[in-house]
Structure formats: structure tokens, C-alpha cells
Amino acid sequence: MLVKTDRQKQKELTKNAILKATEQIVLQEGWQAVSIRKIADAIGYSLPVVYNHFESKDAIQGEFVKQGFLMLAMAMQSTKEKYTSPEEQLTQMALSYFEFAFSNAAYYRMMFGLGIPNCQKAREITEIGNFSCILIEVISSLMKETDEQRRFLKFHTLWSILHGLTSINMVNLTAAPDEMQQQILLDAIQGFIKNINR
Amino acid sequence: MLVKTDRQKQKELTKNAILKATEQIVLQEGWQAVSIRKIADAIGYSLPVVYNHFESKDAIQGEFVKQGFLMLAMAMQSTKEKYTSPEEQLTQMALSYFEFAFSNAAYYRMMFGLGIPNCQKAREITEIGNFSCILIEVISSLMKETDEQRRFLKFHTLWSILHGLTSINMVNLTAAPDEMQQQILLDAIQGFIKNINR
DNA sequence: TACTTTTGCTAACAGTGTTAACCTAATTAA
DNA sequence: TTAATTAGGTTAACACTGTTAGCAAAAGTA
Numbered sequence: 438m439l440v441k442t443d444r445q446k447q448k449e450l451t452k453n454a455i456l457k458a459t460e461q462i463v464l465q466e467g468w469q470a471v472s473i474r475k476i477a478d479a480i481g482y483s484l485p486v487v488y489n490h491f492e493s494k495d496a497i498q499g500e501f502v503k504q505g506f507l508m509l510a511m512a513m514q515s516t517k518e519k520y521t522s523p524e525e526q527l528t529q530m531a532l533s534y535f536e537f538a539f540s541n542a543a544y545y546r547m548m549f550g551l552g553i554p555n556c557q558k559a560r561e562i563t564e565i566g567n568f569s570c571i572l573i574e575v576i577s578s579l580m581k582e583t584d585e586q587r588r589f590l591k592f593h594t595l596w597s598i599l600h601g602l603t604s605i606n607m608v609n610l611t612a613a614p615d616e617m618q619q620q621i622l623l624d625a626i627q628g629f630i631k632n633i634n635r
Numbered sequence: 636m637l638v639k640t641d642r643q644k645q646k647e648l649t650k651n652a653i654l655k656a657t658e659q660i661v662l663q664e665g666w667q668a669v670s671i672r673k674i675a676d677a678i679g680y681s682l683p684v685v686y687n688h689f690e691s692k693d694a695i696q697g698e699f700v701k702q703g704f705l706m707l708a709m710a711m712q713s714t715k716e717k718y719t720s721p722e723e724q725l726t727q728m729a730l731s732y733f734e735f736a737f738s739n740a741a742y743y744r745m746m747f748g749l750g751i752p753n754c755q756k757a758r759e760i761t762e763i764g765n766f767s768c769i770l771i772e773v774i775s776s777l778m779k780e781t782d783e784q785r786r787f788l789k790f791h792t793l794w795s796i797l798h799g800l801t802s803i804n805m806v807n808l809t810a811a812p813d814e815m816q817q818q819i820l821l822d823a824i825q826g827f828i829k830n831i832n833r
Numbered sequence: 834t835a836c837t838t839t840t841g842c843t844a845a846c847a848g849t850g851t852t853a854a855c856c857t858a859a860t861t862a863a
Numbered sequence: 864t865t866a867a868t869t870a871g872g873t874t875a876a877c878a879c880t881g882t883t884a885g886c887a888a889a890a891g892t893a
Contacts, residue, residue, distance in 0.1 A: 601799025
């Protein structure tokens with residue numbers, strides 16, 4: 438049976454409607470504001486209909502994670518095609534990655550499980566400043582330059598490397614073998630140190 | 636009034652009891668399993684008592700984020716004191732950061748708002764592989780070496796840098812000025828490229 | 834026409850964070 | 864010592880959440 442029956446068509450239609458309705462809520466209020474009842478309301482059906490198309494709320498989120506990675510991959514690909522030298526490609530793709538993450542913040546948050554709760558009051562936490570100081574101190578001792586801003590920049594870079602490695606391993610997306618992990622970390626740090634004075 | 640009255644002592648005691656009870660739940664089942672009712676049960680009081688000590692559930696989480704950063708800072712400091720050369724200090728501190736994050740995963744997750752939902756089924760998402768391929772391709776063209784494993788290592792490093800910069804900016808902990816952000820990104824990428832062949 | 838399957842509904846279950854109303858026991862003021 | 868105030872604790876409820884069971888009507892099939 439290659440032809441889609443009316444039923445199958447209808448099923449796909451409402452499934453798309455669910456995803457579209459969900460997206461609207463996600464973009465406007467974030468994933469934490471999404472509820473099955475809101476989705477049901479938006480598509481004009483009662484609550485359990487949603488469960489005919491998705492096994493659970495997590496399954497819906499999964500669909501968005503998938504979509505998110507698809508969009509990210511597409512963005513990277515199209516950026517790559519605009520340049521020829523690998524250096525330029527890589528640099529532009531990095532910018533493109535950022536562009537994607539921030540102009541599709543809702544997606545990116547779902548992809549990596551970033552919550553919003555801390556964001557608001559995070560800046561007020563003095564302990565972070567404490568932590569920052571320690572790192573900046575070490576970095577400073579490695580730098581010839583004394584420019585405050587460049588030190589802060591390097592600190593930010595280092596922290597990002599550390600946090601990036603950590604969280605990507607934690608979400609366990611790439612499933613790198615355990616022995617490799619330390620090597621990756623050391624590799625990144627060595628690169629950072631080598632490059633600390635331009 | 637410098638002397639603490641019995642009432643103040645009692646208040647501090649139950650506040651600590653709340654935090655300790657919460658920690659136990661967090662360590663055993665993760666933050667998502669924490670509920671005010673569970674906490675109340677654990678400390679042997681009724682539900683609203685918790686609200687006499689913490690304004691909201693978020694406030695409790697905030698306390699743990701604070702604690703987490705304190706622990707992290709302490710770990711870094713003590714590692715630093717064990718070494719003399721800045722290179723060694725930095726390398727060891729990076730290892731120490733990792734050590735902290737994974738042996739205190741529950742804390743680290745709360746600090747950066749990493750959720751668990753995707754972790755389980757994330758590996759099955761083929762879109763991630765798709766995304767990975769694109770990056771690995773570019774990296775390969777920059778590398779003299781053809782070793783598969785080293786390419787994967789470099790890819791992992793790059794992704795971590797990107798994600799780290801992104802998520803730390805997203806949670807907006809350091810509040811770096813906007814113009815600086817791009818500079819930080821370019822700085823990190825330049826370092827990565829320079830170091831791609833050891 | 835009779836039977837089966839699908840589709841959608843209402844209602845309920847077991848939770849969640851949060852708050853209002855109240856009662857009792859301890860502290861303070863008269 | 865007695866009266867007024869305040870703090871600590873309670874139960875009960877509100878407005879939600881994800882999820883599921885049971886049932887009625889519509890659609891497709893024989």
C-alpha cells in the first residue's frame with residue numbers, strides 16, 4: 438500500500454499541528470511553559486489526542502532536539518559552502534554556530550538541557566566571582582600582557598573550554614571512550630597555554 | 636543583640652536540616668525528584684514549614700548553586716597550591732575541574748542547568764552524527780595527520796569550545812560585554828587552528 | 834446491514850509549587 | 864500575674880502538571 442489513505446494524511450496533519458503549536462509556545466514562553474493541555478487547546482482537540490501522536494512529553498521534546506540538530510547541521514553546511522580555505526571555513530562556521538545558538542536559543546536550550554532558573558539571579562552569586570578570581574590569577578601569571586580586558590577574555594575562553602568538555606561529556610552525546618577524555622582535555626589546555634600570548 | 640536566642644538557633648537548625656535532606660534526595664535521585672513535600676517529610680515537619688525558611692523551590696536550588704561554586708573554588712585553590720609552575724598549575728586545575736564536575740555531577744548539573752531527559756536517548760539521534768560529520772570534515776582538511784582517532788579528538792575539542800562559550804554566555808554568568816564575545820570566540824578558534832597539528 | 838477499528842471525549846489519578854486560614858504555644862508588655 | 868502580641872506549626876485548598884482508564888460516536892470493512 439503505497440498510497441496514503443485519508444486517515445494517514447489526517448494523522449500526519451494533526452501531528453504537524455501539534456509540533457507547530459508546541460513550537461509557538463516554546464518560542465514565546467520557553468519549554469518549561471509547554472504543557473500537554475496547552476498544546477491540545479492550541480490544536481483544538483482534547484488532551485489525550487496528543488498522546489495518540491506522541492508517547493510522552495519527552496517524546497515531543499525529542500522531536501525538537503532532532504529538529505534542532507538538523508537546523509544546526511544545515512547552517513554549518515551552508516556556511517561552509519560559502520568559503521574555500523579551511524581556516525576561513527572553520528572560523529566562519531564557529532561564528533555560524535554562535536549565530537544559530539543565540540537566534541534559536543529555545544532550540545539550543547532543549548538540545549543541551551540548559552535551564553533558565555539560575556540565569557536570573559546567577560549574576561548575584563558572589564561565589565562565581567570567587568571562582569573566577571582563582572582562574573584569572575593563574576592565567577595572569579602566564580601572560581606577558583597586563584591588559585585587564587585581555588585577561589578576562591582569556592579566562593572566559595578557558596572556562597568555556599572546561600565547561601564545554603564537561604557538559605558535552607555529561608550529556609554523553611558523542612560517547613567518547615573514557616581514556617580519550619583526558620587526552621582531549623589535555624589537548625585543549627595545551628593549545629590554550631601555547632596561544633596565551635597570541 | 637549579639638547572642639543568638641534559642642529561636643534563632645532553632646531556625647538555623649531546621650534550615651540546615653532542610654538543606655541536608657534536600658542534598659540526600661539530590662544525590663540519590665537528582666534535582667528533578669526533589670519536591671517540597673519530600674523535604675518536609677524528611678525533616679519531620681509539615682509542608683509550609685519549608686516556606687518559612689526558603690521563599691521558593693528556586694531559592695533552595697540557588698543555595699545549592701552557591702554551595703557548588705564554593706566547592707569548585709575550593710578544589711581549584713587546593714590544587715593550585717600543590718604546584719609551582721603556572722603551566723603545571725593550569726593543567727592540573729583543568730583536571731581538577733573535571734574531577735569536581737563528574738564526582739559532584741548533581742551539583743554541577745544544578746549549577747549549569749543541565750537536564751537529564753535527553754541523555755538517555757541522545758545517542759540514538761542520528762542528526763547528531765550528521766552534524767559531527769560536517770565538522771570532522773573541515774577539521775580533517777586542516778590536519779596533516781590522517782589518524783581517525785586524532786580527528787575525532789580534535790572534533791570533540793572544537794565542539795566543546797563552541798558549546799562552552801555558548802552555554803556560559805547563555806546562562807550569562809560572567810556578563811561579558813557583547814563586543815567582547817565575538818573576540819573571545821575568534822580567540823579560541825585561532826588557538827584551536829594553530830594547534831591542530833600539535 | 835453487522836462488525837471491527839479508529840478517534841475523540843470526559844473524568845479521574847497522583848503528583849507538583851504555593852498560599853490562605855487557623856490554632857496553639859512561647860514571648861513580651863502592662 | 865495577667866493580657867496582648869507574635870512566631871511556629873498545622874490542615875486544607877487552589878491551580879496546575881503528566882498520564883491513563885473507560886466510554887461513546889464515527890469511519891471503514893465484511
